[in-house]
Amino acid sequence: MSTLEIRDLQVAVEDKEILRGVNLTVKSGETHAIMGPNGSGKSTLAYAIAGHPKYTITGGQVLLDGADLLELSVDERARAGLFLAMQYPVEVPGVSVSNFLRSAVTAVRGEAPKLREFAKDLKNGMDALSIDPAFAQRNLNEGFSGGEKKRHEILQMELLKPKIAVLDETDSGLDVDALRVVSEGINRFRASGETGVLLITHYTRILRYVKPDFVHVFAGGRIVEAGGPELADKLESEGYEQYTKASA
Amino acid sequence: MGLNEKPLSTLHEKASYDLADFEVPTGREEAWRFTPLSRLKGLHNGEAASSEAVGHVRVDVDAAPEVTVETVGRDDARVGKSFVPGDRVSAQAWNSFEKATVITVPREAVTSKHTVLTLTGSGDGAAYGHIVVKVEPLAEAVIVLDHKGSAVYADNIEFIVGDGANLKVVSLQDWDDDAVHVSHHHAQLAKDATFRSFVVTFGGDLVRLSPSVSYTAPGGDADLSGVYFVDAGQHLEHRLLVDHSQPNCKSNVDYRGALQGQDAHAVWIGDVIIRVEAEGTDTYELNRNLILTDGARADSVPNLEILTGEVAGAGHASASGRLDDEHTFYLQARGIPYDEARRLVVRGFLGQLIEKIQIEEIRERVFGALEAELAR
Ligand SMILES: Nc1ncnc2c1ncn2[C@@H]1O[C@H](COP(=O)(O)OP(=O)(O)O)[C@@H](O)[C@H]1O
Numbered sequence: 123m124s125t126l127e128i129r130d131l132q133v134a135v136e137d138k139e140i141l142r143g144v145n146l147t148v149k150s151g152e153t154h155a156i157m158g159p160n161g162s163g164k165s166t167l168a169y170a171i172a173g174h175p176k177y178t179i180t181g182g183q184v185l186l187d188g189a190d191l192l193e194l195s196v197d198e199r200a201r202a203g204l205f206l207a208m209q210y211p212v213e214v215p216g217v218s219v220s221n222f223l224r225s226a227v228t229a230v231r232g233e234a235p236k237l238r239e240f241a242k243d244l245k246n247g248m249d250a251l252s253i254d255p256a257f258a259q260r261n262l263n264e265g266f267s268g269g270e271k272k273r274h275e276i277l278q279m280e281l282l283k284p285k286i287a288v289l290d291e292t293d294s295g296l297d298v299d300a301l302r303v304v305s306e307g308i309n310r311f312r313a314s315g316e317t318g319v320l321l322i323t324h325y326t327r328i329l330r331y332v333k334p335d336f337v338h339v340f341a342g343g344r345i346v347e348a349g350g351p352e353l354a355d356k357l358e359s360e361g362y363e364q365y366t367k368a369s370a
Numbered sequence: 371m372g373l374n375e376k377p378l379s380t381l382h383e384k385a386s387y388d389l390a391d392f393e394v395p396t397g398r399e400e401a402w403r404f405t406p407l408s409r410l411k412g413l414h415n416g417e418a419a420s421s422e423a424v425g426h427v428r429v430d431v432d433a434a435p436e437v438t439v440e441t442v443g444r445d446d447a448r449v450g451k452s453f454v455p456g457d458r459v460s461a462q463a464w465n466s467f468e469k470a471t472v473i474t475v476p477r478e479a480v481t482s483k484h485t486v487l488t489l490t491g492s493g494d495g496a497a498y499g500h501i502v503v504k505v506e507p508l509a510e511a512v513i514v515l516d517h518k519g520s521a522v523y524a525d526n527i528e529f530i531v532g533d534g535a536n537l538k539v540v541s542l543q544d545w546d547d548d549a550v551h552v553s554h555h556h557a558q559l560a561k562d563a564t565f566r567s568f569v570v571t572f573g574g575d576l577v578r579l580s581p582s583v584s585y586t587a588p589g590g591d592a593d594l595s596g597v598y599f600v601d602a603g604q605h606l607e608h609r610l611l612v613d614h615s616q617p618n619c620k621s622n623v624d625y626r627g628a629l630q631g632q633d634a635h636a637v638w639i640g641d642v643i644i645r646v647e648a649e650g651t652d653t654y655e656l657n658r659n660l661i662l663t664d665g666a667r668a669d670s671v672p673n674l675e676i677l678t679g680e681v682a683g684a685g686h687a688s689a690s691g692r693l694d695d696e697h698t699f700y701l702q703a704r705g706i707p708y709d710e711a712r713r714l715v716v717r718g719f720l721g722q723l724i725e726k727i728q729i730e731e732i733r734e735r736v737f738g739a740l741e742a743e744l745a746r
């Protein structure tokens with residue numbers, strides 16, 4: 123049982139205030155959707171939690187099972203059980219997918235996986251996400267299509283088994299088939315009931331495949347409305363306009 | 371015209387076997403402005419040659435059975451045929467060497483293994499060397515030059531690649547920390563000849579290596595790769611010159627380096643000339659430097675001089691920069707500690723080139739040396 127607690131989080135980028143007091147608690151077994159218009163600060167929230175050096179915390183707290191995440195380095199946060207599926211996964215030349223995944227799994231588990239076991243897990247994971255096995259030898263994200271990058275993010279999530287996963291617009295840029303494959307991956311991951319998911323999205327489409335327990339509307343750097351799945355339906359029909367006007 | 375704009379095509383005007391034709395460099399010359407002359411131990415001003423101290427660089431050859439290896443005197447007709455010294459230290463080496471090593475790969479021979487020349491330095495003074503590798507028409511060979519030990523060494527190496535022949539060379543500058551090495555590698559490519567050079571410079575206090583390529587007929591294809599890792603205080607300089615004087619030849623240059631520590635200094639000069647008669651030339655040159663710490667400096671100067679309107683392709687690129695935060699962030703976000711992330715990224719950056727080394731034991735050795743540098 124894990125809990126991610128975000129308390130009054132304030133974040134600036136290059137002296138520009140972006141997050142203006144975010145409060146949110148995600149427990150294992152729960153799926154929270156954060157929905158908001160472009161530029162509202164959703165990625166800023168995700169990156170700030172993960173510890174990206176460009177984002178400066180100006181106030182508030184982020185706790186994972188009571189421990190202060192903001193005190194930890196990026197890799198320590200990941201090893202503590204936090205995972206961020208990135209909106210724009212970075213290409214890293216010369217680092218192969220298999221080498222990268224083995225290093226990541228070794229770091230997170232604290233010991234190197236048995237080679238055969240790892241090879242099997244990797245193969246199963248790739249099969250389930252319809253990733254061509256040849257990708258294991260490719261350079262990390264290099265020349266991957268948008269959809270391939272996103273599937274690869276979900277593969278990492280499934281291999282690393284975090285306590286809390288933050289998925290930043292994993293659905294954007296996917297066609298319907300890829301969206302289904304990726305959603306199935308997320309559903310497999312949360313089926314254990316031992317993990318919490320913070321699903322950041324611009325569109326309601328993915329919520330038809332990945333049913334959220336809670337929906338939060340994000341605008342102007344904070345949560346402006348919270349509710350159950352029905353809130354997504356309201357956004358579907360009415361859009362973000364009323365919120366962007368209110369926050370402007 | 372500033373220093374940088376002096377036409378490349380005039381660089382050879384100075385070529386000579388006569389040491390007296392070259393003034394002692396002062397450091398203001400375009401060819402010497404990056405090199406710390408005070409650390410050359412007198413290779414450039416005659417002091418090393420007139421000194422009492424003696425140095426040795428022993429040449430041991432483990433040859434493929436198909437090749438012949440000879441140690442010859444200065445008067446051997448095969449020595450000095452493919453090139454003329456183009457600077458003072460090259461001319462000094464030419465005038466001071468006593469014995470040359472001549473490796474001959476007979477016509478149509480395909481060597482069954484690579485030939486290794488181990489050059490081991492010792493002693494206090496300077497040493498001079500000359501090597502000729504002659505690959506006769508349609509022959510194929512792989513040569514490894516392995517420089518080790520401590521030396522103050524100036525040498526010239528000629529690679530003469532015959533019609534339709536194929537020569538691959540790996541040159542490892544694996545010197546001890548105090549070594550000074552100034553070297554010229556000249557490849558002369560005949561019709562349809564293929565030349566692959568891979569330079570690895572990790573060791574030495576000062577290494578200045580000048581690989582050059584010339585073509586005597588159409589169809590030549592040269593690929594020059596290099597990796598270097600510069601530590602605190604080291605000066606590692608690579609000066610490439612590809613002179614396209616024949617139609618329909620190719621060249622590709624890709625040198626990459628990583629630098630770490632105070633006063634780590636890398637210099638890369640990439641000169642490519644496409645002369646009027648060299649129609650259909652296809653050339654690309656690239657240099658990239660990864661600067662891992664404060665206090666390190668990379669100078670990277672590509673020069674492409676195109677004198678014909680009919681090229682198949684001509685380009686160059688040079689980029690020097692810090693480790694990309696986004697790369698390390700991505701790896702760290704997956705739990706990989708910073709030091710390990712940095713190691714993976716640098717290994718990836720240089721490894722993409724190192725993978726081109728086809729001799730497994732050499733490739734593994736270079737990866738091993740890279741790991742050792744990264745662990746420092
Ligand atoms: N690196 C950055 N430099 C400057 N401004 C940024 C940077 N990243 C984000 N911003 C600004 O922060 C705001 C929120 O961006 P972001 O968190 O990416 O929003 P969202 O993910 O909701 O689209 C935007 O106004 C954006 O322009």
Ligand SMILES: [Mg+2]
Nearest residue numbers: 164165209291
């Ligand atoms: Mg975003």
